[in-house]
Amino acid sequence: MTRATTPDAPAQGNIIRPYGDTTGDGMVQMSFTLPLPHDKKAEGAALQLARKMGLDPALLVHAKAMGPDFTFFVVYGSSTHLVNLDDVHVVEREYPLLSAKDANLAIKKHLRRKLVVVGACIGTDAHTVGIDAILNIKGFAGEKGLEYYREIKVVNLGAQVLVPDLVARARAEKADAVLVSQVVTQKDAHIHNTTQMSAAFREAYPAGQVPVLIAGGPRFEDGSEKALGVDRIFGRGTTPGEVASYLVHEMTQRKARKS
Amino acid sequence: MTRPNAMLELDPTVVRKARSLARKAAAPVVEIAKSHTTVSVERATLRLAGLAGADHERVPWVNHLVTAVRDEVGLEHGVTTPVYDALLRGEAPDLTTLAQKAASGNVSFRLPTGREAKAAQRAAAKGVGVGLRTVDRSRATRDRLIKRHGDPKTKPWIYLIVATGDIYEDIPQAQAAAREGADIIAVIRSTGQSLLDYVPEGATREGFAGTYATQENFRLMRAALDDVSKELGRYVRLTNYASGLCMPEIAALAGMERLDMMLNDSMYGILFRDINPIRTFVDQRFSRQVHARAGIIINTGEDNYLTTADAVEAAHTVTVSQLLNERFAKEAGLEDWQLGLGHAFEINPEIPDSFRMELAHAMLARQLFPDAPLKWMPPTKHMTGDVFRGYLLDGFFNLVGAMTGQGILLVGMMTEAVVTPFLSDRDLALQNVRYVMNAASGLTEDFHPPRDGFIQTRARQVLSEAVELLERIVNDTDAAGDAPLLAAIADGTFGLMKRPATGGKGLDGVFERAAAYDNPAITSLDAWTPQALGGTR
Numbered sequence: 001m002t003r004a005t006t007p008d009a010p011a012q013g014n015i016i017r018p019y020g021d022t023t024g025d026g027m028v029q030m031s032f033t034l035p036l037p038h039d040k041k042a043e044g045a046a047l048q049l050a051r052k053m054g055l056d057p058a059l060l061v062h063a064k065a066m067g068p069d070f071t072f073f074v075v076y077g078s079s080t081h082l083v084n085l086d087d088v089h090v091v092e093r094e095y096p097l098l099s100a101k102d103a104n105l106a107i108k109k110h111l112r113r114k115l116v117v118v119g120a121c122i123g124t125d126a127h128t129v130g131i132d133a134i135l136n137i138k139g140f141a142g143e144k145g146l147e148y149y150r151e152i153k154v155v156n157l158g159a160q161v162l163v164p165d166l167v168a169r170a171r172a173e174k175a176d177a178v179l180v181s182q183v184v185t186q187k188d189a190h191i192h193n194t195t196q197m198s199a200a201f202r203e204a205y206p207a208g209q210v211p212v213l214i215a216g217g218p219r220f221e222d223g224s225e226k227a228l229g230v231d232r233i234f235g236r237g238t239t240p241g242e243v244a245s246y247l248v249h250e251m252t253q254r255k256a257r258k259s
Numbered sequence: 260m261t262r263p264n265a266m267l268e269l270d271p272t273v274v275r276k277a278r279s280l281a282r283k284a285a286a287p288v289v290e291i292a293k294s295h296t297t298v299s300v301e302r303a304t305l306r307l308a309g310l311a312g313a314d315h316e317r318v319p320w321v322n323h324l325v326t327a328v329r330d331e332v333g334l335e336h337g338v339t340t341p342v343y344d345a346l347l348r349g350e351a352p353d354l355t356t357l358a359q360k361a362a363s364g365n366v367s368f369r370l371p372t373g374r375e376a377k378a379a380q381r382a383a384a385k386g387v388g389v390g391l392r393t394v395d396r397s398r399a400t401r402d403r404l405i406k407r408h409g410d411p412k413t414k415p416w417i418y419l420i421v422a423t424g425d426i427y428e429d430i431p432q433a434q435a436a437a438r439e440g441a442d443i444i445a446v447i448r449s450t451g452q453s454l455l456d457y458v459p460e461g462a463t464r465e466g467f468a469g470t471y472a473t474q475e476n477f478r479l480m481r482a483a484l485d486d487v488s489k490e491l492g493r494y495v496r497l498t499n500y501a502s503g504l505c506m507p508e509i510a511a512l513a514g515m516e517r518l519d520m521m522l523n524d525s526m527y528g529i530l531f532r533d534i535n536p537i538r539t540f541v542d543q544r545f546s547r548q549v550h551a552r553a554g555i556i557i558n559t560g561e562d563n564y565l566t567t568a569d570a571v572e573a574a575h576t577v578t579v580s581q582l583l584n585e586r587f588a589k590e591a592g593l594e595d596w597q598l599g600l601g602h603a604f605e606i607n608p609e610i611p612d613s614f615r616m617e618l619a620h621a622m623l624a625r626q627l628f629p630d631a632p633l634k635w636m637p638p639t640k641h642m643t644g645d646v647f648r649g650y651l652l653d654g655f656f657n658l659v660g661a662m663t664g665q666g667i668l669l670v671g672m673m674t675e676a677v678v679t680p681f682l683s684d685r686d687l688a689l690q691n692v693r694y695v696m697n698a699a700s701g702l703t704e705d706f707h708p709p710r711d712g713f714i715q716t717r718a719r720q721v722l723s724e725a726v727e728l729l730e731r732i733v734n735d736t737d738a739a740g741d742a743p744l745l746a747a748i749a750d751g752t753f754g755l756m757k758r759p760a761t762g763g764k765g766l767d768g769v770f771e772r773a774a775a776y777d778n779p780a781i782t783s784l785d786a787w788t789p790q791a792l793g794g795t796r
Contacts, residue, residue: 033683066686067438127450132567158533160451184450184468236644 095249198229307390422447424466453503510546514553547591575724632666
């Protein structure tokens with residue numbers, strides 16, 4: 001089991017491989033479908049694909065015809081790829097998680113008024129599950145939504161809100177933050193809608209006074225804030241508490257920058 | 260339905276009470292539905308009279324004509340009398356030309372009186388009768404095809420979803436799904452169609468997370484499934500959605516194009532889409548009357564109550580919704596075999612005894628509605644992306660389905676909430692269903708929950724909570740003096756959603772009927788009973 005120390009491999013330590021049942025075995029398991037009838041040739045094609053994906057040796061453990069034209073495969077194999085942890089860059093949460101009580105206290109102390117949050121599903125998206133999970137008092141994953149926070153005023157505009165309406169409402173409410181939810185991702189609708197939204201806000205507000213713009217949805221790419229023109233992206237599994245904590249952090253930062 | 264009765268030993272007086280409360284809650288709302296009309300009801304009537312198509316900006320002609328009549332004489336008397344009066348006066352040779360002229364403001368409408376009114380109403384009845392006969396003929400065709408190809412050999416019927424956005428992609432996928440074992444194909448609608456106040460036109464290739472419901476898409480898909488039904492020797496059913504702002508029109512199109520099942524819930528649009536309550540109830544009654552006559556099985560949306568609230572705490576809201584849906588459906592002429600009342604497997608799997616509770620809830624629904632083909636819906640809320648765990652959860656979902664004799668089983672996908680299902684996901688999901696049905700459907704014979712055990716007790720508890728909620732509903736009041744059910748919807752009795760009767764989308768399309776209101780479709784539908792078919796399905 002010394003595959004990890006092939007001649008051109010970097011030094012041990014920060015190099016990792018998948019773990020099957022022995023350190024360094026590199027074992028992974030995958031499944032896929034080929035548009036081929038199930039025969040010897042299809043199985044050969046599956047193995048060749050697995051090898052090209054870096055599995056060596058590759059074991060074809062299951063092949064099953066799905067109708068006359070498709071075959072489903074399960075393949076196990078040892079991955080020849082190595083990951084150097086030094087080259088792995090991720091965004092760690094840079095703010096502390098606050099309880100609802102602490103978040104309320106922090107808002108009271110730093111803002112001396114209620115924090116106003118306007119939320120909506122924009123574009124044709126009618127899936128309010130995400131925004132409702134964060135905003136509705138019912139909340140998500142056992143945490144109450146932002147409506148539950150005494151010091152946060154929530155304006156939930158619901159589904160299929162037009163961007164100009166969202167901007168107008170955010171101005172009317174003097175929103176500190178704007179949350180938009182994008183679940184539908186067909187034809188990259190979530191990206192188009194979000195960039196359109198952030199551009200509209202930059203146009204409508206004087207520089208430096210744009211509310212905190214937050215986009216939420218299961219398919220936004222980590223670290224794509226800049227490209228989308230928003231301050232923060234929240235993905236699958238985000239709880240209301242995380243959003244509230246971020247808002248408190250960001251508002252106090254902005255306040256500090258101004259004073 | 261081969262269920263032995265009294266498995267749960269429910270108190271029959273409580274069951275009767277629940278039904279009579281549902282009837283009491285529904286009655287004033289039915290009166291409201293009978294005394295109002297909507298733009299969509301009037302447009303549906305014109306569609307039955309054969310008006311189809313749209314202008315170059317894809318605005319349907321029915322919308323143009325209804326808008327023109329509304330602006331000139333109002334809709335309180337129904338759209339058909341002024342429309343057919345204009346035709347009789349020679350304003351245009353046919354409905355399409357009339358709509359075109361109306362769109363450019365070149366027709367003047369009036370409200371005829373006396374003999375002229377009678378003549379217009381007779382002509383309208385004749386025109387609308389054509390569409391109603393098409394609906395009747397479609398039903399007869401379905402009966403004939405079912406006789407020829409046969410129904411699925413086993414229950415529950417397997418319900419699979421396709422949703423590519425492109426009808427020409429949907430067709431091969433639907434045919435493949437039928438070959439893999441689907442008995443029912445549901446074409447999910449494009450996101451947001453429920454909030455469009457018109458029905459798009461023609462074959463469509465662009466949708467978001469679903470395909471637009473259009474008359475042409477209905478026709479194309481039904482024809483494709485007819486082909487595959489013939490190939491497989493089993494009639495494959497087609498499902499779409501009669502919900503949202505165009506419920507009546509979609510129902511009329513579905514009836515004419517021989518769809519077999521329609522999603523149609525009495526309160527879903529109000530609670531989850533913020534559509535005006537009056538609009539919804541008026542539209543819903545018309546659409547259900549059309550479904551009744553078309554021999555369409557409705558599917559109700561109780562799963563939504565469980566995905567937006569805790570499935571244990573909210574279990575009784577499902578029962579209440581089922582009872583209300585049943586009541587509104589029966590009032591509209593639907594028979595028991597047409598009631599695909601919904602329920603879902605959505606209890607958090609981390610909770611102890613979650614499976615026993617699921618079983619209790621499913622048995623309760625089964626026993627309360629012994630002759631309805633209940634629609635059993637898979638877990639979605641607690642599908643995490645761990646596809647292996649999801650596959651197990653779907654297996655347990657299938658087991659409850661097998662043990663409680665469900666009529667329609669929506670196949671759960673382990674990739675729920677991850678991707679649109681791969682071909683292999685669907686294949687694996689169907690293997691899961693087949694294994695469980697094969698291995699365990701006979702359990703209905705052996706399994707009887709012990710007297711006063713966990714399952715019986717839980718079922719009774721849910722039923723009594725449902726009765727309490729129904730009591731609160733029928734005694735609800737508001738300052739405006741609305742019907743109690745409307746007051747209850749307004750003050751947030753259902754979940755946390757407060758939907759006042761004066762709010763929501765589509766309110767501006769609601770009109771109180773005048774004494775002389777005439778709508779030949781409604782007259783005919785009100786007079787229709789299933790016996791008109793000689794008691795056959």
